[in-house]
Structures are given as C-alpha cells and as structure tokens.
C-alpha cells in the first residue's frame with residue numbers, strides 16, 4: 001500500500017504554528033479580585049471560579 005511521504009511541507013506547518021502564540025490567550029478580569037485570568041479557569045491569584053473557592057488564600 002502506498003504511503004504518502006509528507007502530507008504538508010515544513011514551511012506550511014511552521015506558518016500555521018507561527019499564528020498560535022501570536023494571538024494572545026483571552027483573559028478576563030476576575031470577579032473576586034479583578035486580576036486578569038484565563039477564561040473557564042480557576043483564578044490563579046484568589047483561587048475562585050464561579051464564586052466557589054477552590055484554593056484558600058495563602
């Protein structure tokens with residue numbers, strides 16, 4: 001059975017991956033502490049998500 005040697009040339013792969021970090025990850029201000037945090041993630045500074053504390057403050 002014939003096997004394709006290369007589906008995509010390295011240039012096309014690099015061009016596609018060059019855009020991944022170019023776009024900044026969407027951050028929102030935390031409702032509890034106002035710090036920027038990733039969406040749908042527990043806040044790294046106060047440890048809450050949807051008003052539920054998952055990590056106590058240090």
Ligand SMILES: [Zn+2]
Pocket residue numbers: 030031032033034035043044045046047048
């Ligand atoms: Zn927070």
